[in-house]
Amino acid sequence: MSHDQDDPTLHPEVQMSTSQGYFSGFAISSILMLAATFLVTSHAVPPFGLLMVISACAGMAIIAQIYFLLHIDVSEHNIWNTVALVLFIPLFLITIGLTWWMFSQLYLHTMIMPGMTH
């Protein structure tokens, strides 16, 4: 550990955080989650549409949280954010994509079509 005790509040990632940003991130993701819950419990949309709408809500919530709460961007002074994104995006695509693929194949072979039976 070195002697230079630099002020942690001067770090760029701390400078970027504002209470307004945190509150908007919290509000946006809460609204999106409540909307998705309402749509599911009220059966307002047919099943396949519901799947699409809540997936879209989840996607928007992820973007809002990454932007407002985690302050992840591709700027020069926060290079580790870019590293985190480079690590995260392929893993995200792999897990969601392969899960989608294996379950669509499973339903094809077992003739279960969730959301199609109504």
Added chain:
Amino acid sequence: MLVDLAGGWNPMWGRLAWSQIPYDNPILAPLFVAVVVGAILVLGLITYYGKWTYLWKEWLTTVDHKKLGVMYILIGLVMLFRGFIDGLMIRTQQAWAVGAHSSGVFGATHGYLTPFHFGQIYSAHGVIMILLAATPLLVGFMNIIVPIQIGARDMAYPYLNALGLWLTAAAGALIMISLFVGDFAHNGWFGYAPIFELQYSPGVGVDYWIWTMELVALGTTLGGINILATIIKMRAPGMTWGRLPIFVWATLSANVIALTSFPALQVALALIAADRYLGAHFFTAGLGGNLMLYTNLFWIWGHPEVYFVILPAFGMMSEIFPTFSEKPLFGYITMVLASMAIAGVSWLVWLHHFFTMGAGPYVNSAFSVATMLVGIPTGVKVFNWAFTMYRGRLTFNTAMLWAIGALFLLLIGGLTGMMLAVPAINYMVHNSVFVVAHFHTMLLVIVYAIFASVIYWFPKVFGFKLDEFWAKTMFWLFSAGTVLVFVPMYMLGFMGMTRRLDYVFNTVWHPYLLVMEFGIAVYMLSVLAFVALLYVSIRDHAKNQVGADAWGTSRSLEWLTHSPVPFYNFAVLPHISARDEVAWRRDNGIDHVQPDHYEDIHMPNNTGVAIILGGLTFVLGFALVWRIWWLCALSLLAIVALVIYRSFKGDPGYIITAAEVEKMEKEALRREAQISK
């Protein structure tokens, strides 16, 4: 209440009732008495010798990465013993309850364990061995060795490090208390939908399982962040990426896996909790839930986790082979690339845990090929180790024996893994004890690497070597046990025996099961040999003291500082000039050069916050299991308040002046001079 609970609930005690204490169980009741007597004895001895202040100041509130690592390893060893006893009980039941004519005691029709009790034992065995034995043992070694190997004074976040330890301890305490209050899950260590749903498992066992795993996952994620930040930011001057010791590379790749995969486990468990506590239907068959989605989510974490535990073990072997071959590691760069490749492929193979789901030929082929790809980097590693030993000056001390044993087991486990990667074979042996034998072989690679590291790094941490005779005795007993238990297990797998049988219907299998029972008795002897090893080594520690370079042929940076390592690690941070710094200094004759002057050292203060947070987390877990809502709210509030209090207080640390450092260094050098005489 959002869900219907069997057995009543009241606002004060939740689901807790006297009937939940298994005082009529002929196995648990005597054990409980023994535990209470033992605990009173230990606490009494601490009080008698007046060691409470020492314990609190030096250990319980410490943020020193070496002491935290030692405590991690102690937790790991205790849990390893508990998991071993579970294994012993499983083996005994299967050796006893064979055929319709086998006798039964303690309320069991056959053997001595009822099916419900047997289910809890194999579930606890798995959870404990993977999450509370292997993981803490490895995290302990990473904690101790990584900062010294990269020339740092402590972790990047010493307080977070202590918090990770106490969260792991809270998880261990939670699974231990499930022995005496309530019961444990009977759904296997990885859980099956829908048996863990509330209507099929109405007791608290599954809740214990959920919160234990959540706490370990949280502790390990925090630890992973800390270790990554330490490796990236705290390296000594001159320690470029190309000069990083190989164990640090292994740790780095393992913790990238930990950081990215543990959240998947936390989400999967949180969704089960939503099903059980809030009446959701994520993993039920009805109302749009999907049973296999749980298995999918679990193994998205579960397979990377397997490599999270094996990669540090590979790192340990990569440190031990060169030291006892008196040669640098063969193929350093390919070793690093292989670690990273294993970490990368770990994300692409999880479906091979459920080939039989029925996803069809395309999906199964893709995951089969991805699984076989793991063999390439692993093969690179095996050849690198072999070439490291080739024409080296080999010393067969016990650390080397354990490492070579790990190499043999890796070969067996790897080849059977290749067989299991073929879906056609996998369909035949799915859920048979062949699979069980395969993954035990792989986990034994880790156990062998851990015991090799215990022998190898013990003198660095404590300043004296372990006794060779008892270490060798333990190694040969353990290896004999391994052969006797797992060779028959492979054979039984091919004969069609499925896993987790509380009653064995086929009497043809009986001789094999008896051999395995004999093998587990040999394992028990090796445990006793380990106790003897510790006793004899501590008794004779004055005889076996060592200097900085305990083995005389060591290569990496941790062997530059004194043994035992002073709490500030290095009096003056070393400047790194080579990949194997100590070997380089020895070759250039500057390994005994001392600094001409010392400087002030800035160190972090101890804190009691971490252990209090661990205690509160245990209370929170216990309250969640028993649904004592007021206690949940209270403990959660206290945790949040304490975290906020600590973050405003911060820690300015303290300074050890140059004069004090000089005094301590002189003392250490005087001790070393005495040893070399």
